[in-house]
Amino acid sequence: MFDLPELTVIAAQMNDVLPGLVVAAGTIGVSPHRFVWYDREPEEFAALTAGLRVGRAWAEGKWLFVPLEPGRVLLIGEWGGRIRYHADAADLPAKRHLDLTFTTGAALSATTQMWGGVHLVEAGREREVKYVKEMRPTPLDERFDRAYFGELVAAAGEDGRRSVKGLLTQEQLIPGLGNAIAQDIMARARLHPRRPLSTLDEVQLEGLYEAITETVRAVIAAGGRSDERDLFGHPGGYARLMDARAVGRPCVTCGTPVEKISYLGGACYFCPACQT
Structure with a gap:
């Protein structure tokens, strides 16, 4: 299970390779899993993510926030598995619960062996997601004094x-x-x-x-x-x-x-x- 430190590392790595990449296709539900929850249907997720550009990611608590611009933020949280960058989308794992392929031919995937949540929300409304809206200050927050x-x-x-x-x-x-x-x-x-x-x-x-x-x-x-x-x-x-x-x-x-x-x-x- 990813904790705050691991997600902070992953967010920083994302910011080295993902910002500016354009989504060619977004996919959820490739591998059905009863303990992975989504807030969108696969067709809706695909339609909303196509053509969006990746912004700079950040982590809070056990949640990863990935801006998809303009107008959206992808949240991946409570994740017990893998979040991977693939230089070649042909290397995407067969079992996965989320993937974004980019116009460059690269891809991002997320797979869990345990449970997790995937939310695609309007930018500015990410604080309305359950488990995020009442989040207290984390040990990396300046308020955590x-x-x-x-x-x-x-x-x-x-x-x-x-x-x-x-x-x-x-x-x-x-x-x-x-x-x-x-x-x-x-x-x-x-x-x-x-x-x-x-x-x-x-x-x-x-x-x-x-x-x-x-x-x-x-x-x-x-x-x-x-x-x-x-x-x-x-x-x-x-x-x-x-x-x-x-x-x-x-x-x-x-x-x-x-x-x-x-x-x-x-x-x-x-x-x-x-x-x-």
């Missing part, structure tokens, strides 16, 4: 039940984070996944804030996680600190064997000595 973070944690932990992992992975309280990146954030912050937010002191809150922003930027700088692939099919350069391979191995900080638990719908990997 220490004061905002403190208020977010206070509200999320008010009832005493929300945990650190719950903050990072539930209800997109912090848009663009998923279970994979959350493991390294918690390791850097030295916090147990089940630790209640209401018990964190100011030093721990500061450490968690820094762990979030620093981890997101580190993954982007490395070109994404090594278990995901970029626009050109290359794996990212960021090797996770805490994943299935770390279980039983010594913690890099204290040497205690890393453990695994299942919690809040996913696996958690942590050091029982460092993360409290």
Whole structure:
């Protein structure tokens, strides 16, 4: 599943090769998938995209925004698969859920093994799309400062039940984070996944804030996680600190064997000595 760092990398790569390309044909629904949702019928999507020119893409949360000018924005979100640029449209994968072929002969494709959404909206109305319209500031947003973070944690932990992992992975309280990146954030912050937010002191809150922003930027700088692939099919350069391979191995900080638990719908990997 693409998180904010991977989509940020893909958007930047798109902006190296796509702006100015003209859509010859736009196609959706080539490979039916019950967990991919579209806001257009295939014929309508094809008619609306033909002849449009690609603008500069950007990422927010778990959504990729690709302007198709004039007048449209293509949104690809909650995507668990591949988004690829093909120098030759003949290389398009047989299984795909979206593709744009261009008058140059190149193409863009998106395929998911999990789920995802594809929306083609009028420019200026992209904020009306479900999951986007109520999106909070992301860790790359200038509004995501220490004061905002403190208020977010206070509200999320008010009832005493929300945990650190719950903050990072539930209800997109912090848009663009998923279970994979959350493991390294918690390791850097030295916090147990089940630790209640209401018990964190100011030093721990500061450490968690820094762990979030620093981890997101580190993954982007490395070109994404090594278990995901970029626009050109290359794996990212960021090797996770805490994943299935770390279980039983010594913690890099204290040497205690890393453990695994299942919690809040996913696996958690942590050091029982460092993360409290």
